[in-house]
Amino acid sequence: MGTTQLETVPEPKYWHLKTVLSNALDSEFAVGEILPNERDLAARFGVARATLRQALEQLELEGRLQRRRGVGTTVAPPRVGVAVGEAPHAWPGSGGDAWQPVDSSLRRPPAAVARLLGLPADEEAHAVRRTRVTHGQPVAAEVLYVPVATVPALAALDTPPGPARARAVLHELQRLELAGQDRSVELGSAPADDAKQLDRLPGAPVLVVTTRFVADGRTAAVAVATYRADTCRLTFDDNGVELLAS
Amino acid sequence: MGTTQLETVPEPKYWHLKTVLSNALDSEFAVGEILPNERDLAARFGVARATLRQALEQLELEGRLQRRRGVGTTVAPPRVGVAVGEAPHAWPGSGGDAWQPVDSSLRRPPAAVARLLGLPADEEAHAVRRTRVTHGQPVAAEVLYVPVATVPALAALDTPPGPARARAVLHELQRLELAGQDRSVELGSAPADDAKQLDRLPGAPVLVVTTRFVADGRTAAVAVATYRADTCRLTFDDNGVELLAS
């Protein structure tokens, strides 16, 4: 006896640190409260700043902390649930949803999107940019790709770039009968464009939701939405269960 | 002229590095191929190893690379799509799905789960552990929490812990009429238990899928599944669109 537990499996310092900090956040800090700065925290725990940062990064990834350059580190509120599976048979922009059209232009979609749309790699499509705002904070940036063939009425489009043009494309979509849609979710890092729209640094972790809209027996449009992974919890409500939100 | 572009917005080195590497992966490497080791790569690009690692980490997060300690860094295959929205009215374990029961025991669920179940924080529930395997690789680890009240027939349970007991709980669930379910997806980091099951290091990024099963007008069970974020793309097929997989 004596040596009850030889350190047979030494835990990494940053991992232990993360646990300690996590417990402290639960018991000693309120939402919105600012933590001591990184240099002080590192000194207090007797580790290098880089090690302390590794722990903070994990906690930020889990949505427990929020860090802003020049400002400080604050305790994050619980993640907001954002509905993604809303209406299974609705085009984007139909209901009074939380999306705001930003801009629209003709652009060559990324290879993966072109494949979904069944377009040749070099063909242009309408690219409609939208922002989703919840509780006053931007939570998602989206680009909706609509092949020119899907909205023939817009062939001679004279609307100048801007929100108005985005609305014109969305409005034209409503004229089609939507047969259904399917979605996929994966982890990604925010490209520079999206990052600015989401008020984050480039490379910030995002949940990438790719939606395929089907009409007329073919893929009529594809939306690629990037949600802030630190602040968002995506919710998918399956048929009729929402009635139970008593 | 001469100075065509003053470096007014200097891009971080690791970001630029990531772009360069990403392009190289597309054009010069095949899936499964091993990259030069980190020390060599860093020297080749004239940066510190830590900077090179920051770029590699991002690429791994995006599912482009796979790194294994003691082995090396390899080019990852495209993410596998795993269906998450399968049957809107099926209990877990009903179909011949890809889940494998591992174990079952009585345990106090995490606070967030207890809240969903409407249980007091200190009450125990059946905790059924399952693993999901696709293409021979483990992609998800799940714990299904079933309140004792949901499966009263198991009150005097004499089955010893193990896969058999897990199957007993799942079998008992099938007797209830499932009214519906809803799901949420968020980013997390793998706890030690799940990490081992997923063949990853603790803290690896995972997509946490929380499913609430509703029966008899109340939450009858809650499943918390962690999917490997580096290798998985979660797919949600909405009603009837799958017919179009021509």
Next chain:
DNA sequence: AAGTGGTCTAGACCACCGG
């Protein structure tokens, strides 16, 4: 100007895998 988090360096040692 002062203080914050973000980037970067050049080293060191450790844990793990393979031959």
Next chain:
DNA sequence: CGGTGGTCTAGACCACTTC
């Protein structure tokens, strides 16, 4: 055993926000 990625250090400077 040698080689790999994983952890850790003690510094430095930069970009940004706030006062």
